[in-house]
Every structure is written in structure tokens, then in C-alpha cells.
Amino acid sequence: MDGAAVVNGRRNKGSSRGNRVLKALSWWRHLRLAHRLGLGYGAVIALLIGLSMVMEFRLQALSDTTADALQRQYPKTALVHEITIELGVVARAMRNVLILAEQDAPVPPLDEIEAAQRRMEQALNRLVALAQDPESRALLDKILTVHSAYAVNQEDFKRLVGAQRMGAARNLLVVDINGYQEDYFRLLDQLNRLHGARMLVASQEVEARHAGARRLVYSAAAVAVLLSLGVTWMLTRSVLRSLGGEPDYAARIARRIAAGELGCRVERRADDDYSLLHDMDQMRLTLIDREQALQQANAELRHTVDQLSAAKDELVSSEKLAALGAMVAGVAHELNTPIGNSLLAASTVSDASERLRHCVEQGITRKALSDQLDEMAAAAELVQRNLHRAADLISSFKQVAVDRQSSQRRQFQLDQVIHEICLTLQPSLSKAKCQLDVTAATGLVMDSFPGPLGQVLTNLVQNALLHGFEGRADPRIWVEAQGLDAGHVQIVVRDNGVGVLPEHQGRVFDPFFTTRMGRGGSGLGLHICFNITTAVLGGKIRLTSSPGAGTTVALVLPRRVPDLQPQRSEETDEHAR
Ligand SMILES: Nc1ncnc2c1ncn2[C@@H]1O[C@H](COP(=O)(O)OP(=O)(O)O)[C@@H](O)[C@H]1O
Ligand SMILES: [Mg+2]
Numbered sequence: 001m002d003g004a005a006v007v008n009g010r011r012n013k014g015s016s017r018g019n020r021v022l023k024a025l026s027w028w029r030h031l032r033l034a035h036r037l038g039l040g041y042g043a044v045i046a047l048l049i050g051l052s053m054v055m056e057f058r059l060q061a062l063s064d065t066t067a068d069a070l071q072r073q074y075p076k077t078a079l080v081h082e083i084t085i086e087l088g089v090v091a092r093a094m095r096n097v098l099i100l101a102e103q104d105a106p107v108p109p110l111d112e113i114e115a116a117q118r119r120m121e122q123a124l125n126r127l128v129a130l131a132q133d134p135e136s137r138a139l140l141d142k143i144l145t146v147h148s149a150y151a152v153n154q155e156d157f158k159r160l161v162g163a164q165r166m167g168a169a170r171n172l173l174v175v176d177i178n179g180y181q182e183d184y185f186r187l188l189d190q191l192n193r194l195h196g197a198r199m200l201v202a203s204q205e206v207e208a209r210h211a212g213a214r215r216l217v218y219s220a221a222a223v224a225v226l227l228s229l230g231v232t233w234m235l236t237r238s239v240l241r242s243l244g245g246e247p248d249y250a251a252r253i254a255r256r257i258a259a260g261e262l263g264c265r266v267e268r269r270a271d272d273d274y275s276l277l278h279d280m281d282q283m284r285l286t287l288i289d290r291e292q293a294l295q296q297a298n299a300e301l302r303h304t305v306d307q308l309s310a311a312k313d314e315l316v317s318s319e320k321l322a323a324l325g326a327m328v329a330g331v332a333h334e335l336n337t338p339i340g341n342s343l344l345a346a347s348t349v350s351d352a353s354e355r356l357r358h359c360v361e362q363g364i365t366r367k368a369l370s371d372q373l374d375e376m377a378a379a380a381e382l383v384q385r386n387l388h389r390a391a392d393l394i395s396s397f398k399q400v401a402v403d404r405q406s407s408q409r410r411q412f413q414l415d416q417v418i419h420e421i422c423l424t425l426q427p428s429l430s431k432a433k434c435q436l437d438v439t440a441a442t443g444l445v446m447d448s449f450p451g452p453l454g455q456v457l458t459n460l461v462q463n464a465l466l467h468g469f470e471g472r473a474d475p476r477i478w479v480e481a482q483g484l485d486a487g488h489v490q491i492v493v494r495d496n497g498v499g500v501l502p503e504h505q506g507r508v509f510d511p512f513f514t515t516r517m518g519r520g521g522s523g524l525g526l527h528i529c530f531n532i533t534t535a536v537l538g539g540k541i542r543l544t545s546s547p548g549a550g551t552t553v554a555l556v557l558p559r560r561v562p563d564l565q566p567q568r569s570e571e572t573d574e575h576a577r
Pocket of ligand 1: 463464465466467468495497498499500504508509513514515516520521522523524525526527551
């Protein structure tokens with residue numbers, strides 16, 4: 001399997017539910033990829049921002065709780081502790097005074113007791129200011145009562161010691177002060193426990209909030225990770241579904257189809273009817289269809305071209321036959337006159353000989369005999385002259401006809417051949433009442449094909465007669481031949497007819513181009529002229545015309561046709577115009 005999505009035959013409930021979910025989320029698929037990325041990760045970022053705000057509140061609460069424990073509970077505990085210490089200092093100092101007095105040692109000054117007493121009172125005042133809760137207040141009220149009684153007894157104790165009444169002082173200490181002292185310590189202890197319990201609650205609360213905050217951080221991180229994974233999964237899945245397979249595979253298939261490998265197999269899921277790979281597969285099939293249709297059309301086209309080419313060949317040969325027919329008609333017409341004259345002269349001789357026999361039988365004068373013989377001689381001479389003329393004509397026609405059929409190459413005088421050709425055109429010319437002027441330089445010797453040259457000139461003159469002179473009063477055609485340089489001659493056929501329209505001039509040599517379709521035109525005449533001139537005679541042909549002022553066709557021909565001629569065919573379509 002070439003990296004494509006595996007064709008998955010499994011169709012279970014899970015996947016159909018998945019499909020339903022995907023259908024419900026189809027709006028998501030229709031979003032652009034950048035928008036999907038933006039929305040997906042935007043949601044993750046929004047979630048993280050929300051969570052960090054919640055975290056901020058939680059941390060604030062945690063720090064409040066910690067501050068409460070530190071600022072409210074801890075100073076109270078510390079103050080209770082301070083009072084307890086000072087109380088201990090006072091108690092120890094009083095006991096020391098009595099012990100030293102008993103051993104007759106000098107009594108230390110009582111300043112220490114007073115200082116400790118002062119510190120105790122200050123701490124007690126701060127504690128009263130801090131402890132506002134009812135339980136603390138109740139205990140503090142009791143402590144204040146004990147404290148004032150204790151303070152009064154202490155004053156008494158100091159006075160008795162000052163008066164050196166040590167027995168009374170000991171009595172006061174043992175009976176009264178000790179009792180207050182114990183009460184004082186007990187109450188302070190109670191207060192201490194109360195505050196200790198409060199501290200414990202506060203620290204438990206801090207602990208709980210801390211644990212809650214930690215849980216929140218962990219779950220927020222987990223949710224963010226899951227959400228990013230989900231977004232990534234959805235994006236990857238939707239991109240893969242749009243492509244119909246792995247991107248690499250899709251690119252490879254696209255490259256192969258672009259390279260014309262239409263037979264390549266495109267692997268995709270069975271239910272895939274919208275992905276890029278699916279569309280590329282469809283494109284591949286459409287291209288195969290198109291290619292087949294194209295091949296078929298090509299074959300048909302080739303067949304049609306073959307048919308057309310065959311039809312053209314037929315038309316070309318019938319055009320040649322028509323030209324031959326025209327020439328035969330010309331020959332017949334030209335021979336008609338000398339043979340008619342000869343016939344007339346022969347019948348004159350026959351009449352004269354009949355008359356002579358009669359006269360000889362009847363008797364004839366010398367003068368009459370001489371007249372008869374003169375008449376017969378004149379007639380015989382007429383016959384002779386006309387028969388010569390006919391023989392001349394026949395020999396030149398024979399030359400043209402033989403050349404035309406066999407395309408023999410030979411040396412000839414160009415002016416002679418042109419005159420002979422023009423002779424065969426006489427009947428058509430006189431029928432159209434058209435004057436033909438031939439100007440051919442003498443002494444131009446050609447080594448070429450006079451037959452095909454005749455066919456070209458015949459076609460050109462017939463074109464002028466057919467196309468040039470409709471509605472023209474004084475139709476004229478000029479045929480001019482002259483040497484161009486040592487190796488070439490130029491033959492120009494010119495008329496004073498209607499000319500060729502500029503938009504037609506580039507097409508006149510194309511096969512089947514005619515402006516007289518169905519009225520005597522086949523569109524092959526100039527095409528044949530072109531082929532003969534270039535392929536047989538080795539020259540060039542060029543038509544120029546200014547509409548209304550006539551048409552000129554100029555041939556430039558080598559005096560000696562090069563030996564290596566291109567294939568003598570009429571298929572050459574390179575028009576050297
Ligand atoms: N001498 C001319 N005067 C005017 N138009 C001409 C002349 N010779 C050729 N043409 C134009 O060239 C076209 C092509 O000539 P051609 O190939 O001989 O075909 P066709 O003579 O059968 O029409 C003619 O139909 C005509 O329009
Ligand atoms: Mg023609």
C-alpha cells in the first residue's frame with residue numbers, strides 16, 4: 001500500500017457515530033485551513049487565559065489565608081508567649097528576693113520586677129487590641145481581672161520588702177500571689193491553646209487551598225494538552241480527508257498524472273467521494289476518455305484526409321484531361337483551315353481536270369489549254385502550301401502533345417516553344433475576342449521540360465480568359481519572355497482584366513481555392529502551375545495584381561533544370577511566392 005489511506009472495510013457502530021459527529025461538524029470542514037488553525041488554537045489559548053485568571057483568584061485567596069494566619073493568629077500566640085515569659089521573670093524575681101533575704105545577702109533592687117511588669121502590661125494591651133473574637137475576649141477578661149489582682153499584690157509585696165518585713169512578704173507570696181500566679185499561667189495556657197488550635201485550622205486551610213490550586217494547575221494543563229491534541233487531531237484528520245491520503249502520496253499521484261501516466265492506480269478509501277485524490281482519479285479517467293476520443297477523432301480525420309487527398313488526385317488528373325481536351329480542340333480548329341483550303345483546291349483541280357478532258361475531246365485552243373493548266377497549277381500549289389501548313393502544325397502539336405504526356409526533357413528554343421503553345425490557344429482566344437501579344441527574346445536556349453511549361457502557360461492564359469474579362473471591353477493578354485541572368489529566364493503572363501482581390505492573393509495557389517465554384521472553377525489550376533514550376537521546372541512563380549488593373553504572373557526558371565530534381569510530384573505545398 002503506497003502510503004494512501006487504507007481501504008477500511010470495518011463498518012462498526014463506533015465509526016458510524018464518528019461519521020455522524022463529522023457530519024455535524026461539516027461546517028468545520030468547509031472552513032479554510034488557516035481559519036481552522038486559528039479557531040482551534042484560539043480556543044486553546046482562550047482556555048489557558050481563562051484558567052490562569054481562575055488560578056490568579058485562587059492564588060489570591062491562598063495568599064489571603066496565609067496572610068491571615070501570619071498577621072492575625074501568629075502575633076497573638078507570640079504575645080501570649082511573651083506575657084508568659086515576663087510572668088515567669090516576675091515570679092522568679094520575687095522568689096529570688098525572698099531567698100537572698102533569708103540568707104542575709106543584700107536584696108537586689110526591684111527594678112527588674114517593674115520592668116517585666118511594664119512589658120507584660122504592654123503585651124497584654126496589644127493582645128487585647130488584637131483578639132476580638134468572643135472566646136479570646138472571655139479569656140482575656142478573666143486574665144485582666146487576675147492581672148489587676150496580681151498587680152495590686154505585687155505592689156504590696158514590693159512595699160513589704162522595702163519595709164524589710166520579709167515574713168509578711170513571704171506570707172503574701174505563698175498565700176495570695178502564688179494562687180493568682182497559677183491562675184494567670186492557666187489562663188495564659190488556655191489562651192495559648194485556643195490560638196494554637198486557630199493556627200492549626202488556618203494552616204490546614206492554607207494546605208487545602210494550596211492542594212486545590214495545585215489540582216487546578218494540573219487539570220488545566222491536562223485540559224490544555226488534551227485540547228491541543230484534539231485540535232491537532234481534527235485538523236490533521238480533516239486535511240487528510242480533504243487530500244484523501246498522505247500529502248506525499250497525493251503529490252506523487254499529481255506528478256504522475258501531470259506526466260501523462262494515466263494508467264497509474266490511485267489508492268483511496270472506499271467511501272471517499274470528495275477528496276483531492278478522488279477528484280484526481282476522476283480527472284485521470286476523464287483524461288483517458290478524452291484521449292480515446294481524441295485518438296478516434298484523429299483516426300477519422302486521417303481517413304478523411306486520405307479521402308480528400310484521393311479526391312484531389314482525381315480532380316488534378318481530370319483538370320489535366322480538361323487541359324488536354326482544350327489543346328485537342330485547339331489543334332482541330334487550327335488544322336481545319338489548311339485542310340479545308342486543300343479540300344477546296346483539290347476539288348478545284350478535280351473540276352479543272354474534268355473540264356480539260358472535255359476540252360481535249362472537243363478540241364481546245366492553245367490559249368485555253370494554257371489557262372486550264374495555270375489554274376490547276378495554282379490549285380496544286382494551294383494544296384501543297386496548305387498541306388505544308390498542316391504538316392507544320394501537326395509536327396508542333398505533336399511536339400507539345402508528346403512533351404505533355406511524357407514530360408520529356410530536351411533542349412529547345414524558348415521563343416519557338418512559346419509560339420507553338422500560343423498557337424494551340426488561338427481558338428479559345430478568338431472565341432473570347434481577346435488579343436494575345438507574344439514578345440519572346442530569340443536565342444534563349446533551355447534545357448528543361450517543354451510539356452509541363454506549356455501546361456503552365458496554358459493554365460495561366462485560360463485563367464485570364466476565365467476570370468479576368470467579365471464585362472471588359474478590350475481584353476488583352478501579354479506573354480513576355482526574356483533572359484534574366486546567365487542561368488535564368490523570366491516568363492511573364494499579364495492581362496488587363498479585373499485583377500485578384502488583395503485578400504485572395506495569398507490563397508490563389510492553395511488547392512481548391514476558386515472564386516468560380518460551380519461555374520467552371522476547380523481551384524486546382526494555379527496549384528498545378530505552382531507544383532510544376534517548383535518541382536518540375538525548378539523555378540519560382542509569383543502572382544501580383546492590383547484589382548481593376550489586371551493580373552501578372554511571373555515565372556523565374558533556370559535555363560538548365562538542375563539534374564537532381566526533388567521528387568516530381570504535385571504534392572509539394574511549399575509555396576515560393
Ligand atoms: N488572371 C486572373 N484574373 C483574375 N483572377 C484570377 C486570375 N487567375 C487566377 N485568378 C483567381 O485565382 C483563383 C484560383 O485560380 P485557379 O487555381 O486556376 O482555380 P480556378 O481557375 O479553377 O478558379 C481563381 O478562382 C480566380 O479567383
Ligand atoms: Mg484556373
